[in-house]
Amino acid sequence: MPTTKEKEVMDTCEGKKRRKVSCESVEGCRRSVAAKMKRDVGKVLRSLTVGNNNHIESTKEIEDDEDCFSISFIQHDQREPSVLASPRYSLLREVGRGSYGVVYEAIARKTGAKVAVKRLQCDAPENVELALAEFWALTSLENRHQNVVQLEECVLQRNGLAQKMSHGNKRSRQYLRLVETSLKGERILGYPAEPCYLWFVMEFCEGGDLNQYILSRRPDPQTNRSFMRQLTSAVAFLHKNNIVHRDLKPDNILISQKSGSPVLKVADFGLSKVCAGLNCKNSEEQPASKESSRGSNQNNINKFWLSSACGSDFYMAPEVWEGHYTAKADIFALGIIIWAMIERITFIDAESKRELLGTYVRQGTEIVPVGEALLENPKMVLHIPQKARSSMSEGVKKLLQDMLAVNPQDRPDALQLEVRMDQVTCAT
Numbered sequence: 001m002p003t004t005k006e007k008e009v010m011d012t013c014e015g016k017k018r019r020k021v022s023c024e025s026v027e028g029c030r031r032s033v034a035a036k037m038k039r040d041v042g043k044v045l046r047s048l049t050v051g052n053n054n055h056i057e058s059t060k061e062i063e064d065d066e067d068c069f070s071i072s073f074i075q076h077d078q079r080e081p082s083v084l085a086s087p088r089y090s091l092l093r094e095v096g097r098g099s100y101g102v103v104y105e106a107i108a109r110k111t112g113a114k115v116a117v118k119r120l121q122c123d124a125p126e127n128v129e130l131a132l133a134e135f136w137a138l139t140s141l142e143n144r145h146q147n148v149v150q151l152e153e154c155v156l157q158r159n160g161l162a163q164k165m166s167h168g169n170k171r172s173r174q175y176l177r178l179v180e181t182s183l184k185g186e187r188i189l190g191y192p193a194e195p196c197y198l199w200f201v202m203e204f205c206e207g208g209d210l211n212q213y214i215l216s217r218r219p220d221p222q223t224n225r226s227f228m229r230q231l232t233s234a235v236a237f238l239h240k241n242n243i244v245h246r247d248l249k250p251d252n253i254l255i256s257q258k259s260g261s262p263v264l265k266v267a268d269f270g271l272s273k274v275c276a277g278l279n280c281k282n283s284e285e286q287p288a289s290k291e292s293s294r295g296s297n298q299n300n301i302n303k304f305w306l307s308s309a310c311g312s313d314f315y316m317a318p319e320v321w322e323g324h325y326t327a328k329a330d331i332f333a334l335g336i337i338i339w340a341m342i343e344r345i346t347f348i349d350a351e352s353k354r355e356l357l358g359t360y361v362r363q364g365t366e367i368v369p370v371g372e373a374l375l376e377n378p379k380m381v382l383h384i385p386q387k388a389r390s391s392m393s394e395g396v397k398k399l400l401q402d403m404l405a406v407n408p409q410d411r412p413d414a415l416q417l418e419v420r421m422d423q424v425t426c427a428t
């Protein structure tokens with residue numbers, strides 16, 4: 001399974017091609033993703049005045065001065081050219097790379113705080129769509145949640161002009177052109193000689209992802225219980241705010257240790273869907289019934305049907321494989337993650353050679369994603385727990401069985417799950 005969602009979208013949407021993986025033991029040497037990544041020299045984004053932008057677009061298309069600000073990203077050991085304005089952020093090292101973006105650890109020059117900076121090149125409509133999906137999801141949240149990664153700011157950069165992005169800013173021609181690119185499916189903004197980038201500045205999580213954190217430490221039931229509560233709290237918050245993540249997996253769950261104890265952060269919203277104010281005539285989503293337009297937000301989100309079969313195959317619910325699903329698919333993915341975390345069930349991805357947390361079903365010499373196996377055989381009984389010496393309580397066992405039910409209507413919704421998770425973890 002690719003570690004970047006861009007590859008996953010391609011693999012999943014072009015057909016249900018099963019990936020070959022091995023289940024070999026990988027005790028011992030584990031290297032972090034950051035150590036395996038090549039260091040990259042940060043590019044300098046020159047801050048231009050409005051007068052210098054006449055060759056980009058007319059002055060009528062340039063935003064008000066208050067919307068434009070000086071921002072430069074440079075490598076930390078590179079001397080800053082005197083002709084540049086003082087940079088807001090200095091890139092320290094590359095910590096992740098995908099087919100359409102790079103993530104850096106950086107320093108905010110003004111405060112000295114560490115941040116994560118994700119650079120997305122908007123060179124194709126599909127990349128723009130992923131970038132805007134993440135931007136819309138994170139900016140639609142009016143309140144913060146300690147278990148959801150926080151977006152500090154988003155910057156649109158083209159031909160040296162750096163401009164802060166704001167959600168739904170109809171005065172911004174750059175923003176509108178990005179939206180047009182995504183909707184029309186053709187390049188509207190940027191050319192090879194003048195690339196367009198989106199820079200996401202987010203809180204930095206120094207503990208790596210859930211795979212790295214869990215598999216580099218001895219089993220700890222107390223940590224497991226804490227993580228289970230944090231994960232369900234995060235998903236309940238997202239669903240209450242009408243956001244379906246659609247790509248929950250250990251790679252997309254980061255760990256912050258600033259407070260001394262590990263705090264989970266759900267991240268990577270490139271495949272997410274904001275379900276507020278949907279127009280079923282002009283959208284891929286359709287209300288499951290007339291009742292979907294009434295009632296509270298947390299109930300409504302479970303009544304909208306989504307049709308884009310995307311995500312990561314080992315965490316996809318049966319109905320996602322069919323391309324007709326609701327927010328309950330997030331509950332299934334969460335069940336797979338928690339089950340794998342408690343019992344430390346892993347597989348080796350054949351492409352990346354990484355050990356990944358994830359449960360599966362054996363079919364001869366192959367291992368098959370649970371969701372795909374349940375789609376092929378809805379009457380199949382999942383053996384929870386898998387391991388004979390597992391310390392899983394009856395309450396957790398029953399909750400996981402309900403979360404992984406074939407019929408999404410038999411699964412608890414996110415708010416019900418949060419209440420039940422508190423009950424079973426406190427009783428353990």
